Amino acid sequence: MCGRCGIDKKTLERFAPFAFLPLRLAIGAIFFAHGAQKLFGWFGGSGLTQTIANFREYLGIPAFWTVIAVLTEFLGGILVALGAATRPAALGLAMVMLVAIFKVHLLNGFFMNWFGIPGQGHGIEYNLALLAGCVTLILGGAGCLSLDHRFCEHSHSERN
Template sequence: MVNGHGLDMALLILRVAAGGFLLPHALGKLFGWFGGPGLAGFAGELRGFGLPAVAPLPLLLALLQVASGLAVLLGWQTRIAALAAAAFIAFTALLALPKGWFWMRGGTEYPLMWTLALLAIALAGPGAWALDGLALPGDIA
């Protein structure tokens, strides 16, 4: 059985991994950082999947991914942020279905794994070591 501190550490590790892996991809879409496509390239990716890519949709989607990744990482509004991120990545998993299971062939395996990790965070909550757990001045104990 995992004690409270062990569970809190596990949730911290899971949050840091999920938010930390999501955030660079999001920043790549938004700013072109880390070899990412930037907004114009992201719009092209959306069009390549037959999805709408008119402004401001690529910007809004990239901002959603940045905000949810950062919020999960920090444990702020964690359940909502993890659900938003899971929805985003689940859609990516659906788009990858035609390529099969294995990620090495562009399949759904990797985005599905992150979708499930984010859903686990949404269900379990952030744990004690998160911004959600900080008591603010004036909070009633």
């Protein structure tokens, strides 16, 4: 028994291998949805043509890098959710978040614009949380309920 939380230590250890699944699913869903907004105009988004125009006009980001960022969000979100190529996908997503933080949100401080004050953008807190999730996946991998684990285990057993 864990003295502080009252939960059996063996129970905690039994579920530890599954700890990355909720993080992967949440991070994957968020990036997939935001990428789909920018790429296809789904979920109320503007689509790729308008995203390219907006990134160029407001952020000074060339079309090539905008497309790379949008594809990274969309495809990276899918890969992370599936647990396939999780570390490289999370690295790409982390880089997108770093650009978002330094190019857009840092000037607005830490907090999001919770009250929708016109002319005031969102701070870095949301992007920082996503960045932390991506870094966790880079360092920890996908966990055992993932395609990475399945293929890695299969490939490892073939070598022995």
